Amino acid sequence: METKEGIKIEDSIRSSPFADHFPASNLAGMLDFEEKSSLGFMELLGIQEFNPSIFDIFQAPIPSKESSALTQTSPVPASSEISNPPMTPNCSSISSESSGAPNHEQTKAVDEEQEQQRTNKQLKPKKLSQKRQREPRFAFMTKSEVDHLEDGYRWRKYGQKAVKNSPFPRSYYRCTNATCNVKKRVERSFNDPSIVVTTYEGKHTHPSPVMPRANAAGLPPGSGCSADGAATFALPVQLTLPHRPQYFNNFSPLNCGYLSSTNPTASIHEGRFYTPTSAFLKDHGLLQDIVPSLMMRKEE
DNA sequence: CGCGTTTGACCCGCGC
DNA sequence: GCGCGGGTCAAACGCG
Secondary structure, three states: OHHHHOOOHHHHHHHOOOHHHOOHHHHHHHHHHHHHOOOOHHHHOHHHHOOOOHHHHHHOOOOHHHHOOOHHHOOOOOOOOOOOOOOOOOOOOOOOOOOOOOOOHHHHHHHHHHHHHHHHHOOOOOOOOOOOOOOOEEEEEEEOOOOOOOOOOOEEEEEEEEOOOOOOEEEEEEEOOOOOOOEEEEEEOOOOOOEEEEEEEOOOOOOOOOOHHHHHOOOOOOOOEOOOOOEOOOOOOOOOOOOOOEEOOOOOHHHOOOHHHHOOOHHHHHHOOOOHHHHHHHHOOOHHHHHHHHHHHHHO
């Protein structure tokens, strides 16, 4: 499944708009860490964890199938992927779920016919089968006692499934904004129940409803949590939660460019994972200030 | 009443 | 072709 759609780590790094901010040595170190570490569940996400920058997903999508080469260490499907074709930035998402799928008016009409037929046949006519176009995905692991981490957006749960070989169910969330197509999956690690794996899919088409300080802190429109789709995440923030999650590894969106560019070893804090919250709090006190600082570093 | 969660059924893709 | 597992739908329900 998803293992097929992994991304090539190094290529992604090099193609990353943040590549300039990752000294080669740092990158190597990070890769080494990724390769050498035998982290159990970490391996499950090994590739994605090391996604060089979440911003790649939105700025320079990478073809998935062609570039998948990183799954050799992942016995279990990976949790994130970059699956958009390398078209122009922002090419995929805003046009809703059907975007990218080859469905035009004709197919739409056909679909409606089929749907009518289904309606006659079944009690519960379901949505028709267009080829599902996967949005870019991005996953990270968080050490937290709460499953659903606050990330600045409002989510509505639309499903929950038992995960094979895991006692923990996987929850499916969708952004409550009607125009927004972003989804996320939340599941706990089988190996370490204290770890929450969150997988985002898609792009927010609206500003974060609870990130008022983003703009105030100097976030230019389009550079961060804005509606124009340049970047789409509100980075997970834990401002109000009693639990302070620990973001794992280099893959955390929070250390894309920030920590890695300053201290390559920071991301392997405690040998396994890194706690960006505390690090950021040192300098900024609030995670909301981090996002702008991250962006501003890019500008430097 | 509106919004979010729960949950069983259904759909779809993939591997065998 | 079939079965399995992931993903989604939508009715029912709960809560403020």
